[in-house]
Amino acid sequence: MTILTRVQLKAPYLLLIGAETDATYAKTALGLVQWCPEKVVGQLRFEGATVDLGVPDLSVAEAAERGCGSLVIGVAPVGGVVPDSWWSVINEAARAGLDIVSGLHLRLADREDLAEAAKHSHARLVDVRVPPAGLPVGTGKKRSGRRILTVAADCAIGKKYAALALHRALLDLDVDATYRATGQTGIMIAGEGLPIDAVVADFISGAAETLSPPNDPDHFDVVEGQGSIFHPGYSGVALGLMHGSQPDGFVVCHDPRRKVVSGWPHYDIPPLAEVIETHMMMGRRTNPDIRCVGVSVNTKGMPETERSDLLQALAEETGLPCIDPLVDGAGAIARYAVKHLSS
Amino acid sequence: MTILTRVQLKAPYLLLIGAETDATYAKTALGLVQWCPEKVVGQLRFEGATVDLGVPDLSVAEAAERGCGSLVIGVAPVGGVVPDSWWSVINEAARAGLDIVSGLHLRLADREDLAEAAKHSHARLVDVRVPPAGLPVGTGKKRSGRRILTVAADCAIGKKYAALALHRALLDLDVDATYRATGQTGIMIAGEGLPIDAVVADFISGAAETLSPPNDPDHFDVVEGQGSIFHPGYSGVALGLMHGSQPDGFVVCHDPRRKVVSGWPHYDIPPLAEVIETHMMMGRRTNPDIRCVGVSVNTKGMPETERSDLLQALAEETGLPCIDPLVDGAGAIARYAVKHLSS
Numbered sequence: 001m002t003i004l005t006r007v008q009l010k011a012p013y014l015l016l017i018g019a020e021t022d023a024t025y026a027k028t029a030l031g032l033v034q035w036c037p038e039k040v041v042g043q044l045r046f047e048g049a050t051v052d053l054g055v056p057d058l059s060v061a062e063a064a065e066r067g068c069g070s071l072v073i074g075v076a077p078v079g080g081v082v083p084d085s086w087w088s089v090i091n092e093a094a095r096a097g098l099d100i101v102s103g104l105h106l107r108l109a110d111r112e113d114l115a116e117a118a119k120h121s122h123a124r125l126v127d128v129r130v131p132p133a134g135l136p137v138g139t140g141k142k143r144s145g146r147r148i149l150t151v152a153a154d155c156a157i158g159k160k161y162a163a164l165a166l167h168r169a170l171l172d173l174d175v176d177a178t179y180r181a182t183g184q185t186g187i188m189i190a191g192e193g194l195p196i197d198a199v200v201a202d203f204i205s206g207a208a209e210t211l212s213p214p215n216d217p218d219h220f221d222v223v224e225g226q227g228s229i230f231h232p233g234y235s236g237v238a239l240g241l242m243h244g245s246q247p248d249g250f251v252v253c254h255d256p257r258r259k260v261v262s263g264w265p266h267y268d269i270p271p272l273a274e275v276i277e278t279h280m281m282m283g284r285r286t287n288p289d290i291r292c293v294g295v296s297v298n299t300k301g302m303p304e305t306e307r308s309d310l311l312q313a314l315a316e317e318t319g320l321p322c323i324d325p326l327v328d329g330a331g332a333i334a335r336y337a338v339k340h341l342s343s
Numbered sequence: 344m345t346i347l348t349r350v351q352l353k354a355p356y357l358l359l360i361g362a363e364t365d366a367t368y369a370k371t372a373l374g375l376v377q378w379c380p381e382k383v384v385g386q387l388r389f390e391g392a393t394v395d396l397g398v399p400d401l402s403v404a405e406a407a408e409r410g411c412g413s414l415v416i417g418v419a420p421v422g423g424v425v426p427d428s429w430w431s432v433i434n435e436a437a438r439a440g441l442d443i444v445s446g447l448h449l450r451l452a453d454r455e456d457l458a459e460a461a462k463h464s465h466a467r468l469v470d471v472r473v474p475p476a477g478l479p480v481g482t483g484k485k486r487s488g489r490r491i492l493t494v495a496a497d498c499a500i501g502k503k504y505a506a507l508a509l510h511r512a513l514l515d516l517d518v519d520a521t522y523r524a525t526g527q528t529g530i531m532i533a534g535e536g537l538p539i540d541a542v543v544a545d546f547i548s549g550a551a552e553t554l555s556p557p558n559d560p561d562h563f564d565v566v567e568g569q570g571s572i573f574h575p576g577y578s579g580v581a582l583g584l585m586h587g588s589q590p591d592g593f594v595v596c597h598d599p600r601r602k603v604v605s606g607w608p609h610y611d612i613p614p615l616a617e618v619i620e621t622h623m624m625m626g627r628r629t630n631p632d633i634r635c636v637g638v639s640v641n642t643k644g645m646p647e648t649e650r651s652d653l654l655q656a657l658a659e660e661t662g663l664p665c666i667d668p669l670v671d672g673a674g675a676i677a678r679y680a681v682k683h684l685s686s
Binding site for chain 2: 137138139140141196197198199200201202204205206229230232233234235236237238239240241243244264266267278281282285286
């Protein structure tokens with residue numbers, strides 16, 4: 001067995017949608033088509049499916065013929081339970097030699113029929129929630145290359161999206177850049193990464209170091225943030241990730257309408273200035289030159305005037321580029337980062 | 344199988360010393376005799392052993408007769424490898440129905456002969472480095488009772504010792520108090536606890552909440568700190584532990600002669616005032632009333648004048664009780680904590 005220091009996936013993917021009728025549950029598959037269409041060979045849908053990713057409908061055999069590397073379970077079924085009817089297709093894909101990629105809570109290898117099928121064809125069963133073995137303790141040693149981390153005062157507030165948008169904006173500027181995924185959907189999009197919140201506590205910053213290794217001085221890693229150093233449940237993940245990533249710059253993801261921590265309503269969201277200052281202070285420990293390079297704002301549904309007034313006010317308050325990546329892209333932050341972080 | 348929310352051990356213990364000739368490697372056994380002699384029934388030594396814990400030499404059969412609950416592997420052999428000759432005795436203890444308790448890196452259940460022996464007698468094989476399953480995510484909800492956490496700017500600087508000394512000093516004041524262990528030796532001493540650095544990252548603060556549950560308003564939990572929020576390798580553990588513990592008070596363990604992080608020489612130890620202030624700032628997130636209640640200083644080997652001058656200078660600087668628990672005990676911190684933290 002190959003020893004991997006990261007989860008690494010085999011593209012291109014066939015996306016299993018099942019009979020899904022609600023796009024909300026197909027978020028992973030939709031994210032893959034949006035962010036890495038070049039890695040998607042097709043979709044596999046069952047009778048009754050109304051969700052359409054806009055890519056070719058393929059059977060397992062057709063996908064295999066086109067050189068498909070992995071069948072990706074692209075839907076998160078309610079309760080995490082995969083309908084029985086899916087397993088015959090998943091087994092068929094494993095028998096055809098396709099890796100099976102899952103972000104579900106169940107362990108693929110626990111399905112005996114699937115394990116058997118995969119064994120014969122040497123297909124891998126990849127649970128993207130499961131970190132590889134042998135992660136090191138963080139060394140804290142300075143690495144070459146530039147790093148930007150997306151952070152926030154809460155979870156589920158746009159850290160993955162902001163990182164993907166910033167990565168794309170850097171590429172648009174012809175900057176050498178890599179997206180570093182820390183969560184399951186991000187890992188599927190990038191084709192590799194480390195599920196940082198599933199790592200054993202002692203190895204969080206070591207995992208972050210492994211994820212963004214030394215690189216060319218002008219290369220940028222854009223690291224997907226997880227959790228929040230302010231979060232009563234997930235602060236350990238966030239601080240270890242920041243210390244291990246040693247970011248030169250960080251982008252704060254901000255939702256002005258979110259007043260309390262989602263799911264933890266007894267916790268206020270701290271003011272933006274405090275979010276920036278606290279990350280500066282804690283981040284300096286492993287990178288004394290850390291700075292904030294922008295604010296990624298969720299302005300969904302805001303009237304245009306309100307939106308532009310808000311972004312302008314935030315820009316005046318922070319002196320930083322403030323954008324909504326869904327509307328504006330992250331070009332302004334990319335330009336600011338290249339200007340202020342380049343060696 | 345019983346579902347445990349913590350690692351729980353069965354006292355009293357028979358301490359396996361083997362043929363140890365170097366007290367350094369018998370630290371766990373020595374700690375047990377020092378801090379919980381009432382839990383120790385005897386020592387089990389092989390020919391050639393020169394380390395003597397000052398407790399009765401017993402065979403497995405003799406210990407079993409005296410109602411022994413567990414055989415504790417009290418030595419950390421060089422390289423973590425248990426000599427072959429030990430296993431026959433360990434198996435004998437398991438056959439006699441004693442739980443086997445280990446803080447070694449190997450998993451006891453991986454020894455087939457031992458697993459077989461334990462199965463027949465219903466002895467448990469307890470790896471104190473392995474956290475129990477089913478830990479929750481931290482809720483951040485305020486719990487009744489008082490909590491004190493020991494913290495520091497580095498590892499291996501006296502957090503366990505300070506917590507044990509403070510716990511004892513609180514009991515000496517007739518305060519209802521519990522020591523909450525987060526590391527392997529601490530867990531053996533307390534007879535229960537959670538190896539916080541071995542928990543999956545998402546559950547660090549949830550584990551800390553589980554470890555110090557709601558209690559009587561006047562009850563004190565003294566939580567053994569792990570890692571450091573300043574540590575490039577272990578900051579995630581330390582912040583999650585602090586946020587989950589919601590300490591009302593914290594004690595800083597301080598070694599004035601330690602200038603850099605042990606094993607991470609490119610990291611300075613921050614000044615004491617910064618250590619206090621940063622813990623205040625980050626700790627406020629889950630306990631707005633957090634305060635520092637004392638400094639536990641390592642003065643080992645210092646001439647008496649230098650020692651008392653140092654403690655006095657630190658007391659003037661911080662306005663807090665500053666003691667060396669090995670010399671002075673932790674009574675001064677206990678009195679300060681009771682005075683300032685009681686409801």
